[in-house]
Amino acid sequence: MKGIMTPRHVALWIAFAAIMLLLPQVVSNGTLRIIIFANFLAIFAMSWDFLSGKTGYVSFGHPFLIGIGAYTTAILSYRFHMPIEYSIPIAVLTTIAGGTFFFLPALRIKGTYFALVTLAFMELIYQLTQVIRPDLTGGTRGISGVKTLLVGAVPNYYFSFLLMLGIALVLWVLARTRLGTALDAIAMNEEAVSGSGLSTTKLKLFAFMVSAAVAGIGGAFYVHYLGSIAPRALFDIDFVFTIIVSALIGGASTIVGPMLGAFFMTFLLEYLRPLLPGSERYLIYGLVALVLYVYQPKGIYAIIADLRDGMRSKNANNSKNSGKVGDGKAA
Amino acid sequence: MAKLLEVENVFKRFGGIVATNDLSFDVEEGESLALIGPNGAGKTTIFSLIMGEIRQNSGSIKLQGREISRMPTHQRIQSGISRTYQVPRPFADMDVAGNIRVGMMPDSLWQMLLRGPDPKAELDVALSVGFKQEDLERTPSTLSMGDLRKLELARTLATKPEVMLLDEVFAGLTLAEIAQISELLAKKRKEGMTFVIVSHDLRSLEPLVDRAVAMNFGRQIAEGTFQEVMGDEEVRAAYLGQ
Numbered sequence: 001m002k003g004i005m006t007p008r009h010v011a012l013w014i015a016f017a018a019i020m021l022l023l024p025q026v027v028s029n030g031t032l033r034i035i036i037f038a039n040f041l042a043i044f045a046m047s048w049d050f051l052s053g054k055t056g057y058v059s060f061g062h063p064f065l066i067g068i069g070a071y072t073t074a075i076l077s078y079r080f081h082m083p084i085e086y087s088i089p090i091a092v093l094t095t096i097a098g099g100t101f102f103f104l105p106a107l108r109i110k111g112t113y114f115a116l117v118t119l120a121f122m123e124l125i126y127q128l129t130q131v132i133r134p135d136l137t138g139g140t141r142g143i144s145g146v147k148t149l150l151v152g153a154v155p156n157y158y159f160s161f162l163l164m165l166g167i168a169l170v171l172w173v174l175a176r177t178r179l180g181t182a183l184d185a186i187a188m189n190e191e192a193v194s195g196s197g198l199s200t201t202k203l204k205l206f207a208f209m210v211s212a213a214v215a216g217i218g219g220a221f222y223v224h225y226l227g228s229i230a231p232r233a234l235f236d237i238d239f240v241f242t243i244i245v246s247a248l249i250g251g252a253s254t255i256v257g258p259m260l261g262a263f264f265m266t267f268l269l270e271y272l273r274p275l276l277p278g279s280e281r282y283l284i285y286g287l288v289a290l291v292l293y294v295y296q297p298k299g300i301y302a303i304i305a306d307l308r309d310g311m312r313s314k315n316a317n318n319s320k321n322s323g324k325v326g327d328g329k330a331a
Numbered sequence: 332m333a334k335l336l337e338v339e340n341v342f343k344r345f346g347g348i349v350a351t352n353d354l355s356f357d358v359e360e361g362e363s364l365a366l367i368g369p370n371g372a373g374k375t376t377i378f379s380l381i382m383g384e385i386r387q388n389s390g391s392i393k394l395q396g397r398e399i400s401r402m403p404t405h406q407r408i409q410s411g412i413s414r415t416y417q418v419p420r421p422f423a424d425m426d427v428a429g430n431i432r433v434g435m436m437p438d439s440l441w442q443m444l445l446r447g448p449d450p451k452a453e454l455d456v457a458l459s460v461g462f463k464q465e466d467l468e469r470t471p472s473t474l475s476m477g478d479l480r481k482l483e484l485a486r487t488l489a490t491k492p493e494v495m496l497l498d499e500v501f502a503g504l505t506l507a508e509i510a511q512i513s514e515l516l517a518k519k520r521k522e523g524m525t526f527v528i529v530s531h532d533l534r535s536l537e538p539l540v541d542r543a544v545a546m547n548f549g550r551q552i553a554e555g556t557f558q559e560v561m562g563d564e565e566v567r568a569a570y571l572g573q
Contacts, residue, residue, distance in 0.1 A: 003447055178436055179443040181425075185433045188422040195382070195420075196434045197408035197490045206440055 004176045013169065020161050029153035036153070036225065038266035039160035043218035045246040045258035046171050051211035052244075053252035054175065055204055056187030057107065061118030062243055063235050064102070064125050065212050069095040069219030071129065074146045074229050075136050084147060088220045095216025096209050103212075107204045110190075119240075126235035142230035149224045156225055163221060164259070167214055172255045174210065183207050184253060238282060242269075245289050251301030260300050334396070335360045335525050336381070336412070336494050341390030343373075343380055343549070350376040351387070352549040358494065363526040365536050365557060368546035369569055374529045375417065376549070378496045382414050383407050394494070405438060413492035417499040419479040421471035421486075428453050428467040430482055434489030453489075460485045461511055477508030484515070494525040501532040509535050533561070545569075 052058045072091035076082040106117045129137040150156050185193045223229045250261020272281045296303050336358040343351040351373045358364045366374050379385045383404040431453045460481045501509050530536045543560040545553040553563040
């Protein structure tokens with residue numbers, strides 16, 4: 001584990017947490033509610049990134065996993081009056097188990113086919129929630145009146161941020177272990193990973209289960225934040241694209257990138273809302289994504305890294321030059 | 332000496348094409364075997380069959396007397412067999428050290444999580460194939476074909492194989508690079524490594540092998556010392572077009 005988190009990393013994470021924890025002192029409740037959504041989107045985008053960004057197996061069906069988590073806890077707590085402290089862990093375990101049951105066979109197929117199969121799963125659950133036991137799922141209307149965990153923007157903001165931060169830290173550390181390197185290698189050349197003596201099935205299954213667990217946690221807490229669940233909003237292609245574009249704009253396979261991407265996307269959509277109230281907003285974010293890709297295909301994370309490297313080399317040059325000037329003066 | 336690798340009556344068909352036809356050969360511990368034949372003879376196919384990347388229709392493949400035909404590729408590698416490819420397959424976005432790191436990884440999620448990389452061991456492997464310390468941070472896109480072949484060898488050696496299957500290790504290399512790779516293979520051979528080498532560069536191949544097997548249309552047409560095989564009429568007819 002040595003070398004995974006340097007003092008500079010610790011300082012950056014603490015600074016990030018400190019700034020975010022101080023935000024309620026300076027921004028309005030309205031803005032906090034936007035950030036709460038960004039926190040949940042960040043959880044979903046990081047969940048997607050750990051599977052798809054890392055291994056290259058692009059999932060178009062992440063709402064399928066999020067939905068299992070959200071529906072399980074909503075049904076257990078609303079229909080069966082189970083306390084949240086039980087319904088949420090059960091929801092997460094159900095997401096891992098249910099997701100593995102459906103996705104595992106899909107991990108044997110690659111590329112476009114994997115993406116299509118996962119998209120089909122999302123459609124499948126969308127239809128299932130409406131036709132199988134609508135008395136439990138609430139059918140097309142979904143379920144409203146689900147117990148909320150906290151009341152008010154500020155407590156919900158703190159909770160969602162700390163949840164997101166915890167998940168981000170765990171995934172970021174995982175991604176920086178040798179296991180993270182092996183997952184990256186799968187995206188680059190799966191046959192060569194196998195040819196290095198590693199079981200790619202085991203690695204992909206691990207990535208999938210972690211991704212499903214995070215999606216389940218996010219989905220479960222999200223429904224207890226909203227207090228309702230509607231299949232039309234959850235199993236929606238716009239929602240899939242928001243997750244994927246957040247991850248890609250932020251920088252796939254970096255964990256931190258998708259987190260940044262989620263914040264960027266949420267604020268972009270919110271600030272566009274008064275100008276473009278309808279779905280046209282999605283055109284704008286498609287355009288932004290396109291421009292960003294042309295400029296830096298590896299996303300915001302790479303842009304920040306480039307800026308940092310640029311500043312470092314500039315500083316190095318400056319100190320070299322000032323050293324020369326100094327020498328000249330001394331001479 | 333004990334037989335390390337045994338290929339017995341292996342038959343592989345791709346649709347209407349017979350890629351290996353009742354092929355049998357074995358390699359003893361510490362031996363270096365050349366596998367020669369014209370293009371399309373089935374040399375790469377037999378490597379892929381030995382590694383489990385494709386499965387034979389019939390016949391058996393044994394490593395140290397143990398049948399490995401049903402094992403997935405990664406288990407065969409853990410059993411002590413490894414290969415390089417005609418076209419090098421590096422992890423494109425990883426530097427040389429990262430590529431070697433993947434080869435050195437244990438197939439255990441816990442160990443991958445709890446134990447960090449071993450930069451010294453990575454450096455040792457890199458140095459053993461002729462890289463310099465400063466090459467560790469280079470990415471594959473900046474490497475010459477010779478360096479890519481060295482990287483392929485390094486990643487293969489990192490899996491700690493007992494027998495290495497080398498596919499066209501000299502292809503696309505300059506004379507200096509061929510000399511460098513030959514020297515490396517000769518050194519590994521002295522250290523006791525077992526090799527099966529496929530190459531069209533017969534001049535470079537000859538000093539590196541104890542024995543040769545010639546193939547054509549998926550079947551064995553000659554076996555013996557390199558000189559004996561090259562002197563065989565059927566081999567000359569098939570391989571050299573005489």
